[in-house]
Amino acid sequence: VLTFLGLFIVGVVVSGLAGTVHDQMQASRRREAQTAALYALSRDLTNQLDLTGILQTVLNQVQLSFGRQAAILLPASGRISIQAASPGFELDPASLPAAEWSFRRGQPSGSGTSTMTGIPVRFQPLLSGQTSIGVLAIHLDEPLTLLPEQRQLLEAYCGLAALAIE
Numbered sequence: 001v002l003t004f005l006g007l008f009i010v011g012v013v014v015s016g017l018a019g020t021v022h023d024q025m026q027a028s029r030r031r032e033a034q035t036a037a038l039y040a041l042s043r044d045l046t047n048q049l050d051l052t053g054i055l056q057t058v059l060n061q062v063q064l065s066f067g068r069q070a071a072i073l074l075p076a077s078g079r080i081s082i083q084a085a086s087p088g089f090e091l092d093p094a095s096l097p098a099a100e101w102s103f104r105r106g107q108p109s110g111s112g113t114s115t116m117t118g119i120p121v122r123f124q125p126l127l128s129g130q131t132s133i134g135v136l137a138i139h140l141d142e143p144l145t146l147l148p149e150q151r152q153l154l155e156a157y158c159g160l161a162a163l164a165i166e
Helices: 002-046 052-068 093-105 148-165
Strands: 070-076 080-086 121-128 132-138
Touching: 002 052, 002 148, 052 070, 052 080, 052 132, 052 148, 070 093, 080 093, 080 132, 093 121, 093 132, 121 148, 132 148
Parallel strands: none
Antiparallel strands: 070 080, 070 132, 121 132
């Protein structure tokens, strides 16, 4: 009986450790994929010579990583407006105040945030230091709360985009 109990405990411990190792391997693979995506974006941005190319490169990488249509809004004539967008991306005019808010405050708004959550678009500011130079909009079919890793990747994309645009 003691042998059985001892072997049972060892089996439970080994099973728990195997589950932990599996979870760590999955997290490591996700981090590797994010690092590769950031590298690809920075490499592709270095090849772009004009604003149109930069914006399209960012949109392509966002679409690859998140599987969502996106747009970049930049200030023009005192207001923020779409400068580049994925094919089929449409922004409801009622969503523009959320984009303006995100641009002015340098904080995300819309779906998956705590500000203006009823909008099916997430607006992430393009920050260069403390200055917002534009907004990245990602269209969502349903409300989406980004995982911490996804939020970090999106923020890193926005940082790279802001540096390239500047």
